[in-house]
Every structure is written in C-alpha cells, then in structure tokens.
Amino acid sequence: MLNINSTNPLGQKWEFVDVDKPVKEQDAATRRRVRVGAMRAFRRRQRLQQLDVFQSTRPSDPTRDLESELEQSSSYVSLDQASTTCTDLAQPIEQNDARETLRNLDPAGTKSVGLSQEQHYLLNHFNLLLCHRPFRFPPKTDNRVGALWFHQALEDQLLLEATLHNAAVHLDGLYKRQASTQALRHKANTIRLVNECLKSPDGVSDSIIGAVVLMAWTANYNGNLPEMQLHLDGLARMVRIRGGLKTLGLGGLLHALVTRLDLIAVTLTNSKPRFAALGESGFIDTSASGGVACVLLESMEGVLAPLSVIFKNIRHLLALQDSFASDHGDSDRTILFVEKRSFIFNRLLSTQKSKSPPTEKAHTYLYEPCRIAALIFMEYALARDTPNQNMLRKLCENLQSSFRTTTKTAELQQLWDQDLSSLKVLLWVYYIGGMVATESLDREWFSYRTARCMMSLGFHEWSEVESCLLELLWTDMMHDQACTGLWEQVQQQLRGSLIA
Incomplete structure (x- = not known):
C-alpha cells in the first residue's frame, strides 16, 4: 500500500508501507472506495469473459469469408481510417473497440460482409435518404423497393461501390464541399469494376446496368447534364444488347430506374425519350368508363x-x-x-x-x-x-x-x-x-x-x-x-x- 509522508507539508512524497502495518490515514471512506473500484474491475473482466464464450459458441456464418476478401482488396477502408461524423469522413477513430461497437449496433447486418464504419455510414445514408428519390413513392408508403436494392448491393461488389459513390457524392453536396477522397475512390473503383465486368463472357449483367444508373443519378445530383446524358447513351446501348427493358432483372427495379432517369433528361433537354414505353399492357384501358x-x-x-x-x-x-x-x-x-x-x-x-x-x-x-x-x-x-x-x-x-x-x-x-x-x-x-x-x-x-x-x-x-x-x-x-x-x-x- 501507499502512504503519504505528511511530516513536511512542503515536500510530500510517496512511500511504500507494508500492508500488515496499521495506517492511521486509511479511514473507512478510503477502504470503501478501494473495494468499489476492485469490484467494478472484477465485474468488467467477468462480462468480457462471458462475451468471449458467447462469440466462440456462435455458429459460423458462410458469408463471413467475404470479410477477409474485402480486407485484401484495395477498396477496403480500415476502421482506423474511417470516419465517425458526416462532416469529416477522413477523421481518424481513436477507439480500439470501434469495430466491435459497430457490429453490436448493426441492424442492417452489414458486419457479415466486413464493411468498415465509413461504408456502413454511407450505406445507411443511401438507404434512409436516397433510395426512395428515384421512384417518387406515393405518400405514407414503405420504401420496400429501396430495401431490395440495399440487400442486392451487399451481395455484389460492383453495386456496392456504385452505391457508396452515390451516397458520398450526395453528402458532399449537402455540406457544399469539394469532392471528398472517399467519393473519388469509390468512383474509381466503380469504373474499374465496370470495365472488368464488360470484358467477361457473361455480357451485360444487371449489376453493370445498375452501376451505370447510379453513376447517372450521381451526375443528376451535381446538375451535370452532359455527363448524365453520356451515361444514358451508354445505358441505351446496354439495354439494346440485353434485348430491351423487359429483360432487366431485380423485379422491374432497373426498368423503373432507367425510365425515370430518362424522363428527367428528356424534360430538361426538350428531347424525345431514349427508351421505348412499357408497352400497351401498361396502359390502362378506361374506354368504357366515363369521365x-x-x-x-x-x-x-x-x-x-x-x-x-x-x-x-x-x-x-x-x-x-x-x-x-x-x-x-x-x-x-x-x-x-x-x-x-x-x-x-x-x-x-x-x-x-x-x-x-x-x-x-x-x-x-x-x-x-x-x-x-x-x-x-x-x-x-x-x-x-x-x-x-x-x-x-x-x-x-x-x-x-x-x-x-x-x-x-x-x-x-x-x-x-x-x-x-x-x-x-x-x-x-x-x-x-x-x-x-x-x-x-x-x-x-x-x-x-x-x-x-x-x-x-x-x-x-x-x-x-x-x-x-x-x-x-x-x-x-x-x-x-x-x-x-x-x-x-x-x-x-x-x-x-x-x-x-
């Protein structure tokens, strides 16, 4: 134990005292504080041991291997480099247990794919604020279509990068700042992955079209009409290669996105739609009803x-x-x-x-x-x-x-x-x-x-x-x-x- 030599008030120093020897300065309040601190430390260690036992007994997740793959890729951002606030995405994280805290507060289940905190924040921003905008949903309805896109993006690296790029650019616009390093990095990764997928023998997939659609929406956020039209011209060629809008997947989601984006460009440029209408089956026959x-x-x-x-x-x-x-x-x-x-x-x-x-x-x-x-x-x-x-x-x-x-x-x-x-x-x-x-x-x-x-x-x-x-x-x-x-x-x- 420690004792303070109070004989000289101007030169107090610490001395080690044998625990068996009585110390007059050690009163009841001091002993109580020591016991409380020791008990708190004991309970903290006990909770950590219980958490380790629980983690070791959990069943293995088949998608957990994706975490190591993302960590090895160049697009992965570690938590030490991720941001905790929306005002400065480049601010480093000082807490060592930030990853564990994030995973305990992960309602979207993004921890299974090993997302960093920055990526987790951007995905939540996209899911809460951006998913419903292209569709202009009727009032008081759930954004279930946006949830469909969100879960699809978690399974496809190309769609994930395009979604993160879209959210990062929207955040930069909200705070009226120049393009952040995160937005530029996700844009470069999206372009690289699109080029790689176009070289594959599978042809034009839904993920490629979805990524280009999101890049066009990003240009729409910035008011960059020439870039938006450039992406739409590329989409028109891709859709023709696929055989028309009806061949697009995701339950009609890509169909609606492409059409809505084209309508915005057509209105702003006073031109004609690039894509054909949905067909007469989509037109409501009301000839028998009066009005x-x-x-x-x-x-x-x-x-x-x-x-x-x-x-x-x-x-x-x-x-x-x-x-x-x-x-x-x-x-x-x-x-x-x-x-x-x-x-x-x-x-x-x-x-x-x-x-x-x-x-x-x-x-x-x-x-x-x-x-x-x-x-x-x-x-x-x-x-x-x-x-x-x-x-x-x-x-x-x-x-x-x-x-x-x-x-x-x-x-x-x-x-x-x-x-x-x-x-x-x-x-x-x-x-x-x-x-x-x-x-x-x-x-x-x-x-x-x-x-x-x-x-x-x-x-x-x-x-x-x-x-x-x-x-x-x-x-x-x-x-x-x-x-x-x-x-x-x-x-x-x-x-x-x-x-x-």
Whole structure:
C-alpha cells in the first residue's frame, strides 16, 4: 500500500508501507472506495469473459469469408481510417473497440460482409435518404423497393461501390464541399469494376446496368447534364444488347430506374425519350368508363381528344395512389405504380402536336399548353413530398413559352373568351403553372391570366374554381401552401380589376 509522508507539508512524497502495518490515514471512506473500484474491475473482466464464450459458441456464418476478401482488396477502408461524423469522413477513430461497437449496433447486418464504419455510414445514408428519390413513392408508403436494392448491393461488389459513390457524392453536396477522397475512390473503383465486368463472357449483367444508373443519378445530383446524358447513351446501348427493358432483372427495379432517369433528361433537354414505353399492357384501358375530363376535351372538335385518354389514365393512377395511402403496398404493387406512371410520362413526352392546320379555331393552340400542364400535374401530384424541382422549373418555362411563341395571341384570346370550354381549360392550365412558378414575376404572370379567365367565366369563389379544376385534373392533395398563396394573388388581381 501507499502512504503519504505528511511530516513536511512542503515536500510530500510517496512511500511504500507494508500492508500488515496499521495506517492511521486509511479511514473507512478510503477502504470503501478501494473495494468499489476492485469490484467494478472484477465485474468488467467477468462480462468480457462471458462475451468471449458467447462469440466462440456462435455458429459460423458462410458469408463471413467475404470479410477477409474485402480486407485484401484495395477498396477496403480500415476502421482506423474511417470516419465517425458526416462532416469529416477522413477523421481518424481513436477507439480500439470501434469495430466491435459497430457490429453490436448493426441492424442492417452489414458486419457479415466486413464493411468498415465509413461504408456502413454511407450505406445507411443511401438507404434512409436516397433510395426512395428515384421512384417518387406515393405518400405514407414503405420504401420496400429501396430495401431490395440495399440487400442486392451487399451481395455484389460492383453495386456496392456504385452505391457508396452515390451516397458520398450526395453528402458532399449537402455540406457544399469539394469532392471528398472517399467519393473519388469509390468512383474509381466503380469504373474499374465496370470495365472488368464488360470484358467477361457473361455480357451485360444487371449489376453493370445498375452501376451505370447510379453513376447517372450521381451526375443528376451535381446538375451535370452532359455527363448524365453520356451515361444514358451508354445505358441505351446496354439495354439494346440485353434485348430491351423487359429483360432487366431485380423485379422491374432497373426498368423503373432507367425510365425515370430518362424522363428527367428528356424534360430538361426538350428531347424525345431514349427508351421505348412499357408497352400497351401498361396502359390502362378506361374506354368504357366515363369521365368529365374526356367530355370536356373531346368536345373541342377532337383536337384535344388524344389527351383525353391520357387524362383518364392519370385519374386511374391517382386512385391507385390513394390505395397506397390506406395500406402499405408490397414491392410488386409499388413497381407496378412506378411503371404505369413512367408509361404515361412517356406518352405525354412522345405525343406530337396536332397535325391539323392552324385555322380560326383556337382549340388547336391549346394542345401544347395542356400537354405541358399535364406533365406538371403528374410530377407535382404523384411525387407529393419530393418532386423534381429542376423538372418543374423547366416545364413552367416551357408552358409560358408555348403561349408566347404564337403571333396571334390577341386574336386567340378573343376567340378563347367566346368559348366556355377553352376558358375552363385555360383556367386549369394557368392555375397548374402558377402553383409551381418560383419567381415572383412568373407567379404574377399566371395569377393575372387566371383572374382574367375567372372574370370571363363569372367565377368569384374558390368553390367555383375548384369545380372547374376537377373537370380536368385535380386532387385534394394539391390544396397546399402553394395553392393558397396563388389564390391570394388571384384575389388581389380580381380586386384590382374591379377597382380599375
């Protein structure tokens, strides 16, 4: 035991004292602290021994051999180099037991493949935040399709590297920083593995297509449209080699991803879709069912009749989305929803303008604005929580341009004012465009024209406007903050017109 020589208060020192000799300074409190510390150390050693016994008696995992393979590969990142925070992925870890702590807190089961803490963090970020974005799932639904991709990536090294690269680039964008070393390393590994897989005799596999799709989505995060188009051109060649979109695996997951990515690029570039639509089997036959939308559009000398069928299919898709809100659909139903939505997008983007020659009838000039407004409605209503803002901005710009390109705007307005059906369609088009307009001048442009249509129709209340919107395409979910703000601007325009 130790004793402090207190004879000289200015020069105290430690002395070793025989335990058999009584020490006056050792009081009851000191003995109690010593016993508590010794008991804590004993219990800690006992728990560690029990943990070792439990680990030694666990059955062997057949996938555990992958850990040694990943450790030998150049893409493996040790825990001493991994990061614990999302703000600095390169920050070293000082705890020696970090790997064991990670494995004890591993709900996704990533420890079986020997993932580092950095890889574990990136996969969780992808699974929680990024999986659902390409699909724009209906509200209140589980992301079961994202879980399917997540588990597939754990079994394929190429998909794993592409997924980690996608998550790392998204994190760099969130924190507005330059490309991290982790993102560059995973990108290099993805490109290397893609080149190696393309040389194999197996041809173009699902993992290769999935990796290229994720690289294209990564370019979409950065707003790099040329790189995104480059990846899409490569995907188009790969899909042709495979024999079409229907040959892709993962239960339709790759099919939906490729189609959605192509729709974004087509909208931003005003081009035609690279990939064929899903086929007539994906188109909903509603010819036997009635609907006010078809009556209103088909009554306009047949000019808008092609859009009438598409509008009825969009209504059917809205009903399918409402069924998701009441119960949690499985992955098959979710894929079906995404496929039907992609098909209708393709039909709207591929539909050409009416071939009938321009006449004194103003209905011909409503075709293009109505088609663009339908695209805006689909992206806004069917992607309620996460619409693609770049797509909405581009579509809003195209909608305004569709009215400005004609040289007979004044004459057309006079013809439209004399036709009740044209005024209702215009009211719907202007209101849909005004809801997604972000600039104040654009919102004023749409609100002024909406108020003018209301005055021509004799509308004064929101109930009258909503009834008109329901005749074409509208849902209660659209009545949000953007809708309320636009309605307030429209009322201001109406009050100003009455005063004038």
